[in-house]
Amino acid sequence: xxxxxVLTVKPWRALFDEKFHVVVRNLPPTQExxxxxxxxxxxxxYWEAFGHYVSDAxxxxxxxxxxxxxxxxxxxxxxxxxxxxxxxxxxxxxxxxRIKEVHTPMVVHISVYRGHVSQGFREQVAxxxxxxxxxxxxxxxxxxxxxEGGVTGTLFLPPGPGPFPGVLDMWGGGGGLVEYRAxxxxxxxxxxxxxxxxxxxxxxxxxIGFHYIENAFRLLQDHPLVASDKIAxxxxxxxxxxxxxxxxxxxxxxxCCVCISGSHVLTLKANQSIAESFKVMKEHVHKxxxxxxxxxxxxxxxxxxPEDSDLKVDVGRITCPLLLVVGQxxxxxxxxxxxxxxxxxxxxxxxxxxxxxxxxxxxGHLIExxxxxxxxxxTFVLQPGQQRVVVLWGGLxxxxxxxxxxxxxxxxxxxxEHLCHSVKPHVYSRL
Amino acid sequence: xxxxxxxxxxxxMRGLVDEKIQVVVRNLPPALSxxxxxxxxxxxxxFWEAFGHYTSNDxxxxxxxxxxxxxxxxxxxxxxxxLxxxxxxxxxxxxxxxRRIDVLTPMVVHISVYSGHMAExxxxQSPxxxxxxxxxxxxxxxxxxxxxEHGVRGTLFLPPGPGPFPGVLDMWGGGGGLVEYRSxxxxxxxxxxxxxxxxSHNKNRNSDIESTTYFEKAFRIVQEHPLVMKDRVAxxxxxxxxxxxxxxxxxxKDISMGxxxxxxxxxxxxxxxxxxTVESAKDMTQMMRAAGNEHLLTxxxxxxxGHLIExxxxxxxxxxxxxxxQTRQKVMVLWGGYTKPHADAQEDFWxxxxxxxxxxxxxxxxxxxxxxx
Numbered sequence: 016x017x018x019x020x021v022l023t024v025k026p027w028r029a030l031f032d033e034k035f036h037v038v039v040r041n042l043p044p045t046q047e048x049x050x051x052x053x054x055x056x057x058x059x060x061y062w063e064a065f066g067h068y069v070s071d072a073x074x075x076x077x078x079x080x081x082x083x084x085x086x087x088x089x090x091x092x093x094x095x096x097x098x099x100x101x102x103x104x105x106x107x108x109x110x111x112x113r114i115k116e117v118h119t120p121m122v123v124h125i126s127v128y129r130g131h132v133s134q135g136f137r138e139q140v141a142x143x144x145x146x147x148x149x150x151x152x153x154x155x156x157x158x159x160x161x162x163e164g165g166v167t168g169t170l171f172l173p174p175g176p177g178p179f180p181g182v183l184d185m186w187g188g189g190g191g192l193v194e195y196r197a198x199x200x201x202x203x204x205x206x207x208x209x210x211x212x213x214x215x216x217x218x219x220x221x222x223i224g225f226h227y228i229e230n231a232f233r234l235l236q237d238h239p240l241v242a243s244d245k246i247a248x249x250x251x252x253x254x255x256x257x258x259x260x261x262x263x264x265x266x267x268x269x270x271c272c273v274c275i276s277g278s279h280v281l282t283l284k285a286n287q288s289i290a291e292s293f294k295v296m297k298e299h300v301h302k303x304x305x306x307x308x309x310x311x312x313x314x315x316x317x318x319x320x321p322e323d324s325d326l327k328v329d330v331g332r333i334t335c336p337l338l339l340v341v342g343q344x345x346x347x348x349x350x351x352x353x354x355x356x357x358x359x360x361x362x363x364x365x366x367x368x369x370x371x372x373x374x375x376x377x378x379g380h381l382i383e384x385x386x387x388x389x390x391x392x393x394t395f396v397l398q399p400g401q402q403r404v405v406v407l408w409g410g411l412x413x414x415x416x417x418x419x420x421x422x423x424x425x426x427x428x429x430x431x432e433h434l435c436h437s438v439k440p441h442v443y444s445r446l
Numbered sequence: 447x448x449x450x451x452x453x454x455x456x457x458x459m460r461g462l463v464d465e466k467i468q469v470v471v472r473n474l475p476p477a478l479s480x481x482x483x484x485x486x487x488x489x490x491x492x493f494w495e496a497f498g499h500y501t502s503n504d505x506x507x508x509x510x511x512x513x514x515x516x517x518x519x520x521x522x523x524x525x526x527x528x529l530x531x532x533x534x535x536x537x538x539x540x541x542x543x544x545r546r547i548d549v550l551t552p553m554v555v556h557i558s559v560y561s562g563h564m565a566e567x568x569x570x571q572s573p574x575x576x577x578x579x580x581x582x583x584x585x586x587x588x589x590x591x592x593x594x595e596h597g598v599r600g601t602l603f604l605p606p607g608p609g610p611f612p613g614v615l616d617m618w619g620g621g622g623g624l625v626e627y628r629s630x631x632x633x634x635x636x637x638x639x640x641x642x643x644x645x646s647h648n649k650n651r652n653s654d655i656e657s658t659t660y661f662e663k664a665f666r667i668v669q670e671h672p673l674v675m676k677d678r679v680a681x682x683x684x685x686x687x688x689x690x691x692x693x694x695x696x697x698x699k700d701i702s703m704g705x706x707x708x709x710x711x712x713x714x715x716x717x718x719x720x721x722x723t724v725e726s727a728k729d730m731t732q733m734m735r736a737a738g739n740e741h742l743l744t745x746x747x748x749x750x751x752g753h754l755i756e757x758x759x760x761x762x763x764x765x766x767x768x769x770x771x772q773t774r775q776k777v778m779v780l781w782g783g784y785t786k787p788h789a790d791a792q793e794d795f796w797x798x799x800x801x802x803x804x805x806x807x808x809x810x811x812x813x814x815x816x817x818x819x
Binding site for chain 1: 451453460461462465554572575576577578579580582585586607608610611612636808809
């Protein structure tokens with residue numbers, strides 16, 4: 016009897032940030048095979064990854080332990096089949112992988128092919144294949160549209176009676192309402208609100224400023240299922256500048272603040288609209304560069320870091336723990352230089368004990384929850400005005416994936432430590 | 447004063463029904479009495495629950511897989527006790543049996559941690575934390591197909607992938623109807639599995655299902671499916687379905703154990719109050735010994751397990767309501783078995799059944815027993 020290869024992927028259904036284990040059994044020994052992943056995005060583009068393996072003496076390939084000899088990833092890489100995904104040959108250019116519909120999972124087909132294959136997967140019949148689901152929402156997580164008090168956002172609540180610690184989640188200059196990270200945070204026990212604060216309509220955009228962000232913070236605080244004294248700020252890119260500006264204000268009291276790929280050079284002052292703070296960028300736009308593929312590099316627009324502290328968020332006044340996450344190959348924002356300057360400012364002010372900086376070699380600007388595909392350059396829609404450009408974000412696939420995995424774990428630990436209060440043995444509390 | 451925020455985690459949050467879960471509570475004060483509780487609302491809108499009493503350790507943790515439950519619906523270190531020891535909540539209708547009808551959606555179970563050692567009134571108290579977990583019969587990519595061919599009624603489940611796959615003909619017992627979950631689970635493990643209806647609640651239908659021909663037709667439907675390996679089809683039968691399977695295996699209306707030519711696994715519970723399975727297994731063994739084909743036989747016998755030996759981690763019922771197929775009369779049937787040994791039997795039998803099927807249907811290049819998948 017001929018043996019039939021068997022492919023297993025565990026867990027079959029996982030959270031987006033969970034590792035999976037791919038094993039192939041029942042192969043002939045020392046057989047060359049290719050492991051392949053395929054996903055069709057919401058925009059109907061196809062993404063794939065693949066690795067070249069050789070089965071061991073027992074006819075087995077274990078992705079977590081065995082080496083990939085080539086493909087979209089190399090070496091021992093348990094999550095390479097997800098983290099190294101890229102659009103298939105012939106796809107539209109400038110694609111970025113982002114999920115909008117968080118109620119349904121990302122469905123990925125994992126297959127094993129005979130031989131070391133690098134193209135034409137569609138024309139071949141796989142030896143075996145399996146389907147795995149990657150979810151942003153854990154069972155029981157609830158999604159709530161927020162439209163009160165003039166605030167636009169989406170709140171994700173964990174299952175249960177609460178109250179839950181809260182996170183105000185702000186993305187960057189791309190605007191819109193990006194929900195998946197907040198959904199994932201709720202899957203980890205936080206009431207997380209993704210906030211929309213950059214609107215395509217220029218008239219509306221002119222009315223959105225510091226007070227809007229404050230209102231959003233208070234709205235989250237006042238929610239009956241949220242612990243009002245346990246709110247954290249989480250911001251990426253321009254959202255990080257907004258988070259820092261809020262953190263130093265006297266008006267709200269976040270417990271801690273996480274800033275990813277951000278800078279304190281862009282400030283959002285009280286009584287200032289976001290459109291106005293963006294004007295600073297426009298003044299420096301002549302410093303934009305293009306790479307050899309005509310992708311925009313905006314990193315120099317914030318450089319040099321000004322000496323004048325009036326032109327920066329006064330981080331010396333921060334009173335809560337601050338976690339900065341930066342990629343050393345960030346070609347979009349001068350995040351590394353900004354982080355250095357933040358550190359210097361806080362040293363001089365005497366509050367640097369509050370600061371933790373995670374700096375990742377080879378990582379780019381878009382440091383997101385792990386195991387999604389990396390995008391070094393992709394289409395970007397400028398707000399307001401909706402002009403489409405191609406922006407270079409930076410980062411190389413493998414070190415960027417490492418940065419995402421490591422930083423996400425540390426962000427969750429940081430949030431848990433400060434919002435959930437680890438119990439020390441000598442501290443008792445009657446529940 | 448620092449008020450800790452208890453953290454409850456259940457992994458995996460979405461698992462197959464036969465997959466183990468890891469339930470851990472963190473961030474409790476040390477030496478705190480807590481109750482872990484599970485709750486499920488069945489498709490019939492009955493509530494099922496289980497609970498265990500624990501004490502947090504010095505690090506403020508409770509780890510269900512390692513720590514001993516001091517009481518509740520289960521005791522001792524039982525990683526899956528919150529599932530297999532579930533019972534109808536107080537005040538429920540009697541004679542209930544938990545059986546999943548819709549296999550396309552999961553069983554949803556709420557796992558909660560409460561302060562103190564509670565044994566009732568869970569719905570009136572607020573838990574410290576809740577996690578919702580899903581238990582699926584269907585792995586992603588498994589396909590469900592209604593079969594209505596040549597008078598045969600059944601449901602076919604296909605694993606994902608190009609195949610070909612080994613096949614299973616799955617037959618339940620005297621309760622009749624079409625019970626899909628086991629076939630669905632088998633497909634999730636890589637087998638094309640068809641569950642066969644051969645005792646209908648519709649009296650008129652049963653007259654079509656008179657002879658062995660019906661079962662042979664069903665077997666051929668599986669065998670001839672384009673995704674099935676013709677020479678690798680197994681039979682899986684429970685209760686009356688087991689008798690049918692034995693009959694088919696021997697190709698005769700009269701069961702002659704001596705004529706069985708294929709490996710055979712018999713699973714019996716020693717506290718079976720429904721059929722004399724223990725005595726039957728003994729007699730079958732003797733017959734096969736006399737005929738010289740005993741080497742094909744594997745006997746799994748479980749002390750204190752009852753009649754309904756099913757895929758693991760779902761609740762046990764010693765007795766339940768039963769509708770007699772011919773008369774539609776509702777009676778209460780004693781199946782037998784005691785919760786803990788029955789749960790152990792289910793876990794062990796399922797693992798061994800899957801190994802047995804893999805060993806004979808999915809041989810590996812070195813042709814030894816496969817490791818557990």
